[in-house]
Amino acid sequence: MLAERRSALAHQFDDPAQQHEASSLGMWAFLLTEIMLFGGLFVGYTVYRTAYPAGFIAGSQHLDVLLGTLNTAILISSSLTMALSVHAAQVGHRQLLIRFLLLTMLLGLVFLGIKGYEYWHKYHESLVPGIRFSYDGPYQSQVQLFLVFYFLMTGLHALHMVIGLGLLAILAVLAWRGVFSPAYSTPVEIIGLYWHFVDIVWIFLYPLLYLLG
Amino acid sequence: MADIVPPRIYYRVYVTLLAATLLTWGVSRLHLESPLGVMVALTIAMAKAVLVVLFFMHVRYSSWLTWVFVGAGIAWMGHILILTMSDYLTRGIVAGW
Amino acid sequence: METAPATRREHYLNVNYSPTSWLLTTDHKRIALLYLISITFFFFVGGAAATVLRLELMTPQGDLVQSETYNILFTMHGIIMIFFFLIPSIPAVLGNFLVPLMIGARDLAFPRLNLLSWYVFNLGGLCTIIAIAGGGVDTGWTFYTPYSTTYANGYVILTALGVFIAGFSSILTALNFIVTIHTMRAPGLTWFRLPLFIWAHYATSIIIILGTPVLAIAIALVAVERLFHVGIFDPALGGDPVLFQHLFWFYSHPAVYIMVLPSMGVVSELITCFARKRIFGYTFIALSSIAIAVLGFFVWGHHMFVSSQSVYASMVFSFLSMLVAIPSAVKVFNWTATLYKGSIAYDAPLLYALGFIGLFTIGGLTGLFLAALAIDVHVHDTYFVVAHFHYIMVGGTVMGYLGGIHYWWPKISGRLYPEGWAKFAALMVFVGFNLTFFPQFVLGYLGMPRRYHAYPDEFQVLHVMSSAGASILAVGYLVPLVYLLWSLRYGALAGPNPWGATGLEWQTPSPPPTDNFAATPVVTQPPYAYDTQEEATHVG
């Protein structure tokens, strides 16, 4: 029922092509706002990174490069499975679509698991500014500033991942109900755009946070 | 409707992205001088992002309007960074910070 | 003559009267009315705060309210008027109502997002109202750090959350406009046949999309710093308070253009209609809207000339600020030239439009004072600034908003407003406004700082003039509220096109049917083709 209504052409559009164009353009416009949302944080990061290079390098040493690299690979893999999901939807291969969507979600969950482990580890090391923080080494306030940005940037990114996982779950259910077809794969495509965007943010976070020094 | 991209392109892009990740990690082990190291890391990140945008996000096969939107995003991101830094980087010249 | 409602025609207002048909509507016209109710409420809340401020300032001593209260009042006045009235005013009410009508579409591209944006808006408003009811907040609408993060009193986080949430409602509206204008124009409606109102809304939407998220993140950082006591902007922990100003003004300067561009769009419509003439320099006006949207992002540092920003950066920002004056000047000259050899009818909407041109001209020219570095050093954070931005935001935006409400009222309600009362109100607003804010230019140059609860005696005469003007202004705002409500029931039936205007919105009945047009219109000529129309039959 719901499925049928969704696949139907909304009353304000003339034809499916127009609807598809509008949806995809809408997602791109939304991604523009997302870029600027992260952009504010990137500006803050750049300002302080320039002002306190040594302190930021010292802060970066407290991150686990191996886990960061692993997570980068996982997220890139999830982008691949997402792209393959879109392909499966476009060619109308329902089983493959469901499988790739679930795989994407699985990879996303692994990413969040590793991220959670890193957070937990920071908590144990008392390196969570504002919650549990004690640090006696050099550049104390600058290391704290670095970690504030680490948590803000990865936290905002993780929040986007969680939202993305929710959207993927909805897609998986809809796919299971057989909503998508070669004539109607728009939702998979636009949520795919969102997922890839989240991937791109991480592609920048990885060198900026983990690979200093 | 969007063109359908053959999966083998996705796989190729995927392998390139993984290789680039390894590369950037490897380069970071070399502990290059501060500006150079950052430049290399950011250039690789930029290249990876371009690959994702062009292929995974289908921009290579999309209308000019999508290109405009992507361009606007990059331009505005650069703009807020450059104009803000124009303050911070010229402060030292004057007394103060 | 319109036939009496005996032959009941179905339109968007009478199609269903149930409360849920309003609260769950996805009709852009109904959502526009929902917004109209919300922002009118916020306008009068913000206005009430201003009334107390003006009363307090009649005497140099702080005798009517305590300093704490005064600070809360001007903060609430700023936050409510800017985020909950001015920014949504024209886009969310007139824009929502007219964008699909003007481009010949049945609705916006994402009607459910549109409804969501209204709920999000009210949620943000609710947070702010709760913060006020609980005792308010005293950061100023600018939330400057480290005051807001460490020292301020009251519900800073809740208010910040309100502003944050409201930001997303304007993002949703803007996203809808951009997509709708790109994909849903009627056949034949090319970009350079679009009404200038649409161009203005397109430009505004660009600013909202690219700017609002930066404000959101800046405000979120303030909340994080206040909540967790980590130094992001606090110098005691290695932060930089000036960074907040950069992030804040990156949005909040372009926000001025979010407020005034739609108003310029309205004025373009009004001038052509009441001069019965094609607009002069259509392309220049259209492109100047885009130029303002883009250049508007390059000038934020002119709020920071004395903030300890680098002298060189200040010079760059001053230079860029000068450039943004040009597209504004282009618009004013073209509107003036449009009246040349027209056939001008002095209806109330035109009076508002003329008021807009006059006040915006003053507001724009005084903007040059503030962009000129050495003058800004003296007048920064004085009443000169207060006067300047009220000329732009009230003299500009509110004039355009009221003009637009009057002009499209017959379309929205199907009824005519009483013309005599409307002219009277327009005059009150114009006179009251100038009396309120012109003396503030003088005050500012004399050195009266803004946000002062008490002040030295020598400023009193000008303050009293200003307060007197404000009382006239208040009448000017209350009168339309009364007669517009009155006209809903007693106004004469309007008919589809009472002004004899061009534009697709006038080619459908008033009020329009839910789907806007019986058949999708086809556009064959440029906008404002008053010269190809038959001689107007409208009697002015």
Added chain:
Amino acid sequence: MESYFRLFPEQASTIAGRVDGLYAFLIGVTVFFAGLIFLLLLSFLLKYRRRPGHIHLPHREGNNWLEAVWILIPLALTMVIFVWGARLYATVMLDPPAGALEVYAVGKQWMWKFQHPDGQREIDELHVPVGHPVQMTMTSQDVIHSFFVPAFRIKMDVVPGRYTTIWFEASKPGVYHLFCAEYCGTAHSGMHGRVVALPPTQYQEWLSSNRVVESMASTGARIFQQMGCGSCHDAEGLAPPMAGVFGSSVTLASGDRVLADEGYIRESILDPRAKIVAGYAPIMPTFQGQFSEEELSQLVAYIKSLGKQSADGS
């Protein structure tokens, strides 16, 4: 009555007249363009009002020459305004004339605290000589304030965590308003004081009648002693010697060079490891939280005085 209603503020500094000159020019521009627009609007409204028998004339959609005129003329004018404003701004914001009197200011909620080089302290009142440049070095103990003297046409934000500077030269004896122009909380409007500009001889009298035991630099020297700063900074090789540092260009361990100004000295006391001087180990502990802003400025004044002595000596 006259003092209760005026259109322009008093001119009491050397730059006030120059700022007013630009202001007058801008008023001229405003009156001209606003007047032009109003006159045109008014004449069109009257001449082309809709009336029976009024005929539509042939329509013009635009005129590119006209557009060029009203783009280029405003552009040229704004460039004049920009250059004029920027030059004047550079005069006010950049370095003060040599030999300026250096006064330190600390803003806090809700008062101004000043200290003169010879050690005189004032609260909410600042005595300055007429005809001699004064440089303010300012910081804040809490939130952002702004030092604003309308009669001098100067204003500068006073920002916590850093020094900001502004200079002026009073040109007319008198008592002038000093306002805090950046909103700073509950008693923001109560944070005002007076600037008393005195003729040089009276200023000297005022200084001597307020004779204090110590100049700022000697207080700074005493703090330097008490805190044991000398045990490293006076010892060979442990820490950089302080003599001659101020105003010099310091090479850092990172290879960068910085100018040793007030801000650098302040930062090096509070966050010694932020900029390590080349050739020294990062052994200095932070003094964050151990000095008031006044004490910091006294230390700065002391180190500044050492810089000058050696400069004189060499």
